[in-house]
Amino acid sequence: MTVEENLYQPRSRTVFRATKLLVGCYLGISVLTLVAIVLLRGDAALVTDAVWVRVVIVVASALLMFVSAVRTARGSRRAYRRLRILSGVMLVAIAVILAVPGAFPLWLKIEQGVCGLVLLGVAALVNGKHLRAVFAVG
Structure with a gap:
């Protein structure tokens, strides 16, 4: 079977749908966190310079991951590779x-913990046997 044929197998569609859902959740949480820091920017204890930098990086990576998830579902090997790498790198960063200790406020650590759980699901799906087999063909 070719990559294109494997893309439309029911199992593939299910994995792609779940991956896009999880990455969409990661993007949504990240954007909401950015909105929160904009609203709370006057409180230096809650919104430090490190928080700004981290959240902007997270939103950018989440957006790139979402685009990669969509392109992966369309059969792009490069997007699949990018999604695998980004999910792993962001898990390590989290x-x-x-x-x-002390580098970030507790609220951001909690938010990042939630994001980490979501990304753990993404990493499990994109590094799973099924998708590796789909993209190994060719």
Whole structure:
């Protein structure tokens, strides 16, 4: 079977749908967090410079991941590779944020923990046996 034929198998469609849903949740949480820091920007204890930098990076990565998830579902190997790499890199970055004491406020660590759980699902799906097999064909 070709990649194109594998894309339309019921299992593939289910995995792509779940991946796009999870990445969409990650993007939604990230955008809402950006809105929150804009609204709370006057409170230096809640919104530090590090928070601004981190949240902007997260929104940018979430947007790139969402575009990659959509393109992956259309059969793009490059987008699939990008999605695998980004989900792994962002999981490591979240683990560092959660582990480093005092670098970020507790509320952001909680938000990042939630994002990490969502990305764990994404990483499991895109690194799973099924999608690796779909994109190994060709």
